Amino acid sequence: MRKKRRRNKKSLPVIPLFFIASAGTAGFYVTKTAEGIGMGIVAYFVLYIAFKIWLKSLKTRKLRKSGIREVDKMTGEDFERFLGELFKRRGFKVSYTATSGDYGADLILKDGKDIIAVQAKRYSGTVGVKAVQEIIGAVKMYEATEAWVVTNSHFTRQAEKLADINDVYLIDRDELIQIMLNKR
Structure with a gap:
């Protein structure tokens, strides 16, 4: 029997930190000020929250459109x-x-x-x-x-x-x- 690979839990936070740093860098690049870094990070979080809300509404719409065959496959x-x-x-x-x-x-x-x-x-x-x-x-x-x-x-x-x-x-x-x- 094969062993399951475990994800390295330490590497997971690196991805969100990368996006936050990228947003801050983009904010600084556009405005050339320290405030731009903050604005970039805030913009990132606003977009992230909007994306999460959109995903939830997409899931809700999918549930509403489900037919009985899809219901049979649900948890x-x-x-x-x-x-x-x-x-x-x-x-x-x-x-x-x-x-x-x-x-x-x-x-x-x-x-x-x-x-x-x-x-x-x-x-x-x-x-x-x-x-x-x-x-x-x-x-x-x-x-x-x-x-x-x-x-x-x-x-x-x-x-x-x-x-x-x-x-x-x-x-x-x-x-x-x-x-x-x-x-x-």
Whole structure:
């Protein structure tokens, strides 16, 4: 078995320092003053922040345009972000829970006085009762008025039965596609 190469962590800060120094040098070259160095560095940081914001908006647009096949390739965390963007587009205020210790809810949706706890399950197989049990526990924790489990797959009969008894709304692959197409 081959050993994985480790990156030299000491060389990583050199790249940003190079760009900062280049920006300062460019500022000095243009203005021929010490203030030009500062202006060049400030310009670099402004451009860097603008670039980061642009990348984030590009990622958000990509998530919004995703089809079900792209959803199937997403990680669980990407699926949660995708659902957040989808529900924002439908008028909900969306907040994300912590990735661990979330008490069974991945998203909290607010629509007026309704609070909806959402469990997101990006699965290749069927979703069982565990997902429904987790969201039932989250209802009290987040003082939610509704509980939903959303998947890119389908639910087992047992999960459907448990959800029916506990008033948990299940959104399976077919309904998710309809929501994505804005038909529902």
